[in-house]
Amino acid sequence: MVRTPxxxxxxxxAAAALALAGxxxxxxxxxxxxxxxxGPAGGKExxxxxxxxxxxxxxxxxxxxxxxxxxxxxGGSLDAPLLSxxxxxxxxxxxxxxxxxxxxxxxxxxxxxxxxxxxxSETREALLSNGTVDVVFQTYSITPERAKQVAFAGPYxxxxxxxxxxxxxxxxxxxxxxxxxxxxxxxxxPAIPAIKKAAPDAKIVTFGSDxxxxxxxxxxxxxxYVQDEALLLATAKQDPTIQIQGKPFTSDPYGIGLKHGDAQxxxxxxxxxxxxxASGLWAKTWKNSIGTVVQGEAPQPPALGSAPGSE
Amino acid sequence: MNVITDxxxxxxxxxxxxxxxxLLSLAGALVAGIVVAAMRVSPVGVLRAAGMAYVExxxxxxxxxxxxxxxxxxxxxxxxxxxxxTAVVVISLYQGAYTAEAVRSGINAVPAGQGEAARALGLTxxxxxxxxILPQALRTVVQxxxxxxxxxxxxxxxxxxVGVVELTAAxxxxxxxxxxxxxxxxxxxxxxxxxxxxxxxxxxxxxxxxAILR
Numbered sequence: 220m221v222r223t224p225x226x227x228x229x230x231x232x233a234a235a236a237l238a239l240a241g242x243x244x245x246x247x248x249x250x251x252x253x254x255x256x257x258g259p260a261g262g263k264e265x266x267x268x269x270x271x272x273x274x275x276x277x278x279x280x281x282x283x284x285x286x287x288x289x290x291x292x293x294g295g296s297l298d299a300p301l302l303s304x305x306x307x308x309x310x311x312x313x314x315x316x317x318x319x320x321x322x323x324x325x326x327x328x329x330x331x332x333x334x335x336x337x338x339x340s341e342t343r344e345a346l347l348s349n350g351t352v353d354v355v356f357q358t359y360s361i362t363p364e365r366a367k368q369v370a371f372a373g374p375y376x377x378x379x380x381x382x383x384x385x386x387x388x389x390x391x392x393x394x395x396x397x398x399x400x401x402x403x404x405x406x407x408x409p410a411i412p413a414i415k416k417a418a419p420d421a422k423i424v425t426f427g428s429d430x431x432x433x434x435x436x437x438x439x440x441x442x443x444y445v446q447d448e449a450l451l452l453a454t455a456k457q458d459p460t461i462q463i464q465g466k467p468f469t470s471d472p473y474g475i476g477l478k479h480g481d482a483q484x485x486x487x488x489x490x491x492x493x494x495x496x497a498s499g500l501w502a503k504t505w506k507n508s509i510g511t512v513v514q515g516e517a518p519q520p521p522a523l524g525s526a527p528g529s530e
Numbered sequence: 531m532n533v534i535t536d537x538x539x540x541x542x543x544x545x546x547x548x549x550x551x552x553l554l555s556l557a558g559a560l561v562a563g564i565v566v567a568a569m570r571v572s573p574v575g576v577l578r579a580a581g582m583a584y585v586e587x588x589x590x591x592x593x594x595x596x597x598x599x600x601x602x603x604x605x606x607x608x609x610x611x612x613x614x615x616t617a618v619v620v621i622s623l624y625q626g627a628y629t630a631e632a633v634r635s636g637i638n639a640v641p642a643g644q645g646e647a648a649r650a651l652g653l654t655x656x657x658x659x660x661x662x663i664l665p666q667a668l669r670t671v672v673q674x675x676x677x678x679x680x681x682x683x684x685x686x687x688x689x690x691x692v693g694v695v696e697l698t699a700a701x702x703x704x705x706x707x708x709x710x711x712x713x714x715x716x717x718x719x720x721x722x723x724x725x726x727x728x729x730x731x732x733x734x735x736x737x738x739x740x741a742i743l744r
Contacts, residue, residue, distance in 0.1 A: 340705070341702065341705055341711045341715070342711065344709055344711065345711060362709070364709050367709075368709060403693075406690075407702055407706055411703055412706065412707055424693040425693055425699065425703075426692065426693050434602050435693070438605040438606075438610065439605075440605075440693070
């Protein structure tokens with residue numbers, strides 16, 4: 220095909236518009252077909268209807284205050300596909316983290332009333348310690364460093380990082396193959412320390428959002444892109460030019476961030492997790508979001524308190 | 531405070547990159563600014579229009595949008611440069627628009643008699659601009675140019691959004707590992723303050739040396 224300068228500029232503008240859309244947290248969308256987990260399969264089932272409600276709340280506890288207020292304030296994202304992403308058509312926030320937030324609200328208040336405060340990895344600890352948010356559901360990896368400032372209930376989900384490359388790329392199959400390569404990662408994701416650990420001399424290039432990282436990989440700004448497995452599976456499913464290499468090479472236990480020192484609430488939330496895991500609601504929630512792109516049955520949830528920092 | 535001392539190499543390389551970005555962009559902005567300002571005061575209508583179009587286009591679209599356009603859009607039409615190079619070029623051109631306006635105000639401040647005298651001596655437009663007008667104009671706008679230099683320094687933080695690991699991006703990465711945002715960003719902020727303090731001092735010194743009292 221002969222491309223005239225006009226169409227080339229149009230392509231460039233379209234590509235940039237795509238990247239911008241990602242940058243501005245997906246301000247426009249065609250209703251979900253481009254959003255993994257945001258399609259008709261995701262977010263439809265009313266998980267909250269069958270969700271349990273706590274029999275009683277300890278007097279004077281944080282939970283009682285939340286119930287009095289009538290809504291649970293959650294620190295989370297609005298732009299994380301499959302995990303916590305606002306559907307621009309319905310304004311509903313969909314995904315695994317968003318669903319768990321609603322279920323916890325139902326457990327405390329009796330109704331799935333949630334207010335999401337858009338938080339970032341720079342602000343989560345501060346938002347919890349000054350009481351702006353009650354809990355954080357935001358792919359919050361449990362680490363001993365963070366556990367000094369916040370309390371972690373859970374882990375409620377365990378994820379892992381995988382490597383994606385352009386289709387047909389050979390020679391990058393394991394993390395050790397990243398040695399000396401330029402590797403793309405999302406800014407403020409656990410991928411950065413993981414790459415440093417696996418291949419200390421790899422050059423890491425970071426971009427703000429997943430669509431930008433994918434675009435950068437396709438344009439050859441790096442040979443590989445390291446990101447959460449579920450997210451990359453969704454991307455690779457839509458984009459045949461992207462290929463996933465190998466299996467996850469890390470294990471990231473996600474915890475529910477709570478105010479540091481609130482042992483009562485931590486026990487309460489862990490009890491709730493135990494209940495929804497036993498009743499099968501956990502698996503249903505997984506099926507509702509990540510299960511829409513990952514084949515097979517829901518995985519075994521990680522054991523509570525198993526991650527260093529969540530004991 | 532340990533979070534800062536433990537990560538001095540990261541902060542150091544980020545700071546270095548911020549300084550490099552600022553200095554290279556400033557040099558570029560000064561060149562672009564003087565060229566565009568000369569176009570805007572030239573006797574050729576097409577050049578004046580082009581200069582005005584440049585300033586209006588660059589100033590009326592946010593720098594972040596320009597950066598994203600250049601980094602993700604240009605490769606689609608086969609123009610691909612490194613991230614650092616792209617950031618330098620984009621910030622230069624963007625700050626160049628502001629520099630052009632500052633320089634133009636300096637040119638307008640030079641008394642009309644100076645230009646008329648230069649033409650009367652038989653100097654061409656370029657000669658009178660280069661030898662008579664611009665030297666006086668630039669002396670008048672030392673302080674505005676200093677402000678643009680500080681603005682350029684602050685704007686380099688936007689390069690973090692397109693993968694350049696300057697001071698802000700470095701602080702973000704350290705915070706990811708340490709989860710101590712207050713200390714880490716206060717440290718980054720102090721580093722920016724120190725840098726802009728240096729720029730401010732340099733501007734003040736230059737101004738005292740060069741300013742023309744009228």
